[in-house]
Amino acid sequence: MSDTHAQSVAYVRDTFIAEQAPPTREAGAVKWLRENLFSSIPYTILTLLALFVIWQLLSGFLPWLFGGVWTADSIRGCREVLDGARGGCFAVLTERWNQLLFGFSYPSSQYWRPTLALVLLFVAVAPVLFPDLPRKLLIVTLLYPFTAYWLIWGGTILVPLVALLGVVVGYVAFTYAERRGFAIGLLAAVAAAAVVWWMGGLAAENGQFLLRLTPVQSRDMGGFMLNMILGTVCVSLSLPFGILLALGRQSKLPIIKILCVAFIEFVRGVPLITLLFVANVVLAYFLPPGTNFDLILRVIIMITMFASAYIAEVIRGGLAALPRGQYEAADSLGLDYAQAMRLIILPQALKISIPGIVNVAVGLFKDTTLVSIISMFDVVGMIRGPILASTDWNGVYWELYGFAALLFFVTCYGISQYSQWLERKLATDNR
Amino acid sequence: MHRSTFYGVLAATALTAGAAGAATVDDVKERGKLNCGVSTGLTGFSAPNASGDWEGFDVAVCRAVAAAVLGDPNAVEFVPTTGKTRFTSLSSGEIDMLARNTTWTFSRDNDLKFEFAGVNYYDGQGFMVPTGLGVTSAKDLDGATVCVQTGTTTELNLADFFRKNNISYEPVPIETNAEALQQYTAGACDAYTTDASGLAANRATLENPSEHVILPEIISKEPLGPLVRHGDNEWGDIVRWTLNALIAAEEYGVTSANVADMASAPGDSPEINRMLGTEGNLGEMIGLDADWAANAIAAGGNYGELFAKNIGEDTPIGLSRGLNAQWTEGGLLYSPPFR
Numbered sequence: 001m002s003d004t005h006a007q008s009v010a011y012v013r014d015t016f017i018a019e020q021a022p023p024t025r026e027a028g029a030v031k032w033l034r035e036n037l038f039s040s041i042p043y044t045i046l047t048l049l050a051l052f053v054i055w056q057l058l059s060g061f062l063p064w065l066f067g068g069v070w071t072a073d074s075i076r077g078c079r080e081v082l083d084g085a086r087g088g089c090f091a092v093l094t095e096r097w098n099q100l101l102f103g104f105s106y107p108s109s110q111y112w113r114p115t116l117a118l119v120l121l122f123v124a125v126a127p128v129l130f131p132d133l134p135r136k137l138l139i140v141t142l143l144y145p146f147t148a149y150w151l152i153w154g155g156t157i158l159v160p161l162v163a164l165l166g167v168v169v170g171y172v173a174f175t176y177a178e179r180r181g182f183a184i185g186l187l188a189a190v191a192a193a194a195v196v197w198w199m200g201g202l203a204a205e206n207g208q209f210l211l212r213l214t215p216v217q218s219r220d221m222g223g224f225m226l227n228m229i230l231g232t233v234c235v236s237l238s239l240p241f242g243i244l245l246a247l248g249r250q251s252k253l254p255i256i257k258i259l260c261v262a263f264i265e266f267v268r269g270v271p272l273i274t275l276l277f278v279a280n281v282v283l284a285y286f287l288p289p290g291t292n293f294d295l296i297l298r299v300i301i302m303i304t305m306f307a308s309a310y311i312a313e314v315i316r317g318g319l320a321a322l323p324r325g326q327y328e329a330a331d332s333l334g335l336d337y338a339q340a341m342r343l344i345i346l347p348q349a350l351k352i353s354i355p356g357i358v359n360v361a362v363g364l365f366k367d368t369t370l371v372s373i374i375s376m377f378d379v380v381g382m383i384r385g386p387i388l389a390s391t392d393w394n395g396v397y398w399e400l401y402g403f404a405a406l407l408f409f410v411t412c413y414g415i416s417q418y419s420q421w422l423e424r425k426l427a428t429d430n431r
Numbered sequence: 432m433h434r435s436t437f438y439g440v441l442a443a444t445a446l447t448a449g450a451a452g453a454a455t456v457d458d459v460k461e462r463g464k465l466n467c468g469v470s471t472g473l474t475g476f477s478a479p480n481a482s483g484d485w486e487g488f489d490v491a492v493c494r495a496v497a498a499a500v501l502g503d504p505n506a507v508e509f510v511p512t513t514g515k516t517r518f519t520s521l522s523s524g525e526i527d528m529l530a531r532n533t534t535w536t537f538s539r540d541n542d543l544k545f546e547f548a549g550v551n552y553y554d555g556q557g558f559m560v561p562t563g564l565g566v567t568s569a570k571d572l573d574g575a576t577v578c579v580q581t582g583t584t585t586e587l588n589l590a591d592f593f594r595k596n597n598i599s600y601e602p603v604p605i606e607t608n609a610e611a612l613q614q615y616t617a618g619a620c621d622a623y624t625t626d627a628s629g630l631a632a633n634r635a636t637l638e639n640p641s642e643h644v645i646l647p648e649i650i651s652k653e654p655l656g657p658l659v660r661h662g663d664n665e666w667g668d669i670v671r672w673t674l675n676a677l678i679a680a681e682e683y684g685v686t687s688a689n690v691a692d693m694a695s696a697p698g699d700s701p702e703i704n705r706m707l708g709t710e711g712n713l714g715e716m717i718g719l720d721a722d723w724a725a726n727a728i729a730a731g732g733n734y735g736e737l738f739a740k741n742i743g744e745d746t747p748i749g750l751s752r753g754l755n756a757q758w759t760e761g762g763l764l765y766s767p768p769f770r
Contacts, residue, residue: 076747079638095481104483219510281519375471375511385511386479389472391747395636397609 064088068399074392092393093403096382100403103222103377104386110154110214114225117151120144121232129418131425152221152229154213162200166193182338218296222377224407229296230378231365231411234303238364239357241304242311243350247341249316260312267309273370275302280374299371307364314360318353319345351426358419362412379404455527455659455666456718459500464508467493468526471511474632475742475750476532476552485509488741489530492551492657492674495727496528499673499719504730518543521660528670530657532628544661548670551656551734553754553763555649556588557627559634562642564621569648573598578611578620580604584651585625592650608633622646626653628742628750635747649754669717676706676724679766680733682757687732694725706769713769724769734764 024030037047067087071094072078078089093100102111124144127137146160170193178185221229248260267275279298287293322345330340350357372381383400387393393400459465469477469489477487485507494504510526521529522544532554533539535547558577560566566575569592579586581604593600603620605611612633615623623630627649634640657674659667680686683703685693690707697709704710708721717723731737735757742750756762 074747075636099479099481099483104479277515281516281523285519285523373513373515375513375516377471377511381471385470385472387472389470389474389478390480391474391632391635392481394474394632395612 060086070094075395078396088399089396090399092387092396092399096387096393099223099382099387100379100400101223102225103220103382105220106216106222106225107214107220110216113151113154113213117148118228120147120151129422150213152216152225153218154215157211158200158203162197162203165200166196169193169196218294221296223382224379224404226296226371226376226378227365227368227408228411230300230303230368230371233300234307234368235361235364237300237304238307238311241308242315243346245308245312246315246319249312250319264309264312267305268313272303272306272367273373275306276370276374278302295376299374299376303364303368307360310360310364311357314356315349315353317356318349318351321352322348351423354419354423354426358415362415365412365415366408379407455663456500456669459527463501464506465493465497465500465528466508466510466526467496468510468512468517468520468529468531469493470531471513473532474635475628475746475748477509477530486741488552488737489532489657491731491737491741492530492677493528494730495677496657496670496673498730499676499723499727500669502720502722502726504726518545521545521658524660527666528657528659532655533658535654535656535658539658545658546661546667547656547658548667549656549674550654550763551674552628552654554626554628554653554655555754556585556624556651556653557630557649558622558624558646559615559630559643560622560646562644566622566646569646569650570596570598572600572622574600575621576601576603576619578603578605578615578623580608580611580625581606588651589624592648612636627753628748631742631748631750635749640749665718669719672717673724673727675766676727676769677734677737678757678764679706679769680724680728681735681764682759682766685728685733687729687736690725690728694722702769 021027025034038044063086065088067082067085068090069078069081069087070090072081072089072091073095075089075092078091082089098108098111102108102114106114121144124141127133127135127141143164146164149163150157150160170189173192174185174189176185177188245260245264248256249264251257251260276299279302280295283293283298326344326348327340330344335343369378369380371378372384375381377385383404387400388396469485469487472478473487473489475487476489477485480486490509493507493509497507498504510520512520512526512529512531517529517531517533518539520526528548529545530551532552534554535550539545540547558569558572560572566572572593577589577600579589579602586602586604589600589602603614605614608625608629611623611625614620616637623633625633627645630645634643634645637643657670659670679702680690683700683706685703685707693703694707694709697704701710705713707725708714708723712721714721714723720726732740738750738752738755739745742748744751752760752762754763756764758765
């Protein structure tokens with residue numbers, strides 16, 4: 001058979017050709033370029049245009065970044081070193097980094113304290129953020145606020161210790177009295193805690209020097225540390241308040257509902273800067289002269305109020321998104337309100353709300369720079385005020401604001417990456 | 432903090448608000464510290480340095496008052512205030528005095544119920560132009576484009592000045608000082624106008640300050656001075672006469688270097704003797720120690736020294752004395768006699 005056509009066909013191949021590499025233009029980087037960047041004339045034009053823009057940006061930015069001056073004593077010193085060449089004056093960061101991070105009046109010998117508090121913050125939030133860690137680590141989280149207060153503000157350890165003791169005693173009292181009803185339990189807890197705090201206050205005044213760290217006044221806090229304090233405290237406080245407000249707004253009890261709606265709508269209808277001005281300026285009129293109601297505390301209260309209202313609305317969105325069947329299922333199991341919320345409704349509603357909550361948290365963290373307007377020296381306040389006003393560094397804008405932007409970007413990007421990880425982890429629904 | 436806060440809130444409910452103590456000087460002495468309101472940062476006038484200590488021309492006034500009252504120029508709690516919070520801080524009693532390049536105007540004195548203790552810097556609106564423009568007087572600016580911050584009195588003063596001199600100009604409205612400087616250096620306008628001290632500070636930050644010149648014309652009056660609340664005349668007198676002592680000290684040649692010498696024993700000049708407390712009882716009259724003025728001068732020097740150290744011609748800001756020279760040298764500084 002094979003030679004049937006031997007006369008009519010000049011040549012018949014009887015072996016396979018070895019596999020060949022595809023033509024150059026159909027393989028590897030060239031193919032990718034051709035398909036993605038140069039597939040048609042308009043695409044080619046756009047690609048070239050984009051390359052040109054990138055080149056323009058980088059050729060301006062990279063020499064500025066890498067040709068920068070890191071050691072000089074003033075902007076004039078920078079210009080002398082640069083001698084007309086292109087480069088940033090990063091010497092301002094070398095000289096003033098401590099002011100940008102800690103403010104200008106935090107004692108420099110104590111910088112280790114806020115730094116340690118920041119490191120401990122990561123340890124403390126880890127068990128909350130990563131459910132795989134052992135639950136016992138939550139004790140660290142509970143102890144953290146007291147440790148951090150002691151580290152950052154200093155003074156005797158008795159003050160945070162008494163505060164902690166009050167919380168513990170209050171909790172114990174609550175568990176004992178709870179069987180008589182939730183309200184009675186709460187009342188007992190508050191009363192017990194108040195007694196402990198009152199007695200502890202007396203003790204703390206006598207024990208001023210026990211394990212004493214150099215006390216630092218609130219007005220000496222500044223720099224990025226202040227942004228971190230405000231951001232962390234306000235976000236973590238506004239989450240529980242937000243949940244309560246969201247539940248209150250859906251409540252069937254008219255008074256609670258009206259109060260919650262009024263609070264949320266009022267706070268959301270007012271710009272944050274107005275609340276900050278109230279904290280700073282108006283309260284000073286109502287307090288008698290001489291009393292110095294801690295400014296950071298005032299600001300924390302105002303920002304927390306603000307953030308709670310927004311988080312409440314985000315969570316309400318999550319609650320509304322749950323199918324009605326979930327509520328009915330909880331009822332049909334015979335769960336009471338607290339159980340139903342804790343075990344069925346909230347876990348699902350909160351999961352839906354994660355992107356919104358993170359959105360509010362990131363926005364709130366950046367909003368903490370607004371305190372520079374009420375003459376607090378957060379990182380932006382430090383730049384706008386003392387550093388740019390010094391005769392040495394007046395005129396250095398890009399380097400300073402770039403540094404602040406970098407600090408905020410790293411933090412906010414971190415938060416956002418975490419939330420995406422959490423969403424993927426909690427994704428149990430079928431899409 | 433917690434306990435005082437608690438009692439503070441209790442007291443707030445019990446007392447009527449705004450019961451500012453009549454005798455500020457007693458409060459200051461009892462506290463052992465002067466609460467002095469300053470700017471959050473203004474080149475040459477008030478700013479913390481790299482080690483966190485406040486420095487500047489306004490800051491020096493605070494230190495002098497603290498030295499006069501408490502004998503210690505470092506017994507000052509500097510309370511940074513912004514343009515928006517400064518007046519409420521003062522009237523609420525959070526600060527004892529405000530030294531924050533604040534212009535003395537009729538309405539601030541009368542309507543806002545403050546009392547200006549004097550003038551420590553006579554400022555006014557001026558023009559900065561590149562040297563290359565070849566302009567030596569603001570009246571040569573006919574047809575020029577002028578960068579000006581919007582919504583300020585400088586905008587109105589500018590319009591008045593050009594109308595009065597019957598020349599034309601084209602305003603380039605700008606929002607902030609930093610932006611204005613950028614526009615000016617980019618050549619978007621021929622001249623930049625704002626307060627003369629601000630112009631000088633801005634000029635110092637430019638790449639080549641010698642290529643820019645501040646024109647001699649000053650087209651508005653901006654007398655800047657420290658101020659206190661209405662209604663406490665003793666305290667107002669202390670601040671006023673501390674400032675006068677600094678000014679008089681320059682006139683009489685008392686400096687930080689020789690003040691200790693002069694105050695140790697009566698000298699030839701009766702006026703200096705009375706001021707420094709080696710003769711007469713001026714200290715008693717004002718309710719302070721006899722060496723109050725000597726302390727104030729020793730704190731940072733007399734007016735001329737403070738000027739030279741913070742904003743004078745040898746600093747990067749490089750302001751000349753101009754209106755702020757002694758009356759004997761053609762300026763406006765004139766302290767009433769110490770008698």
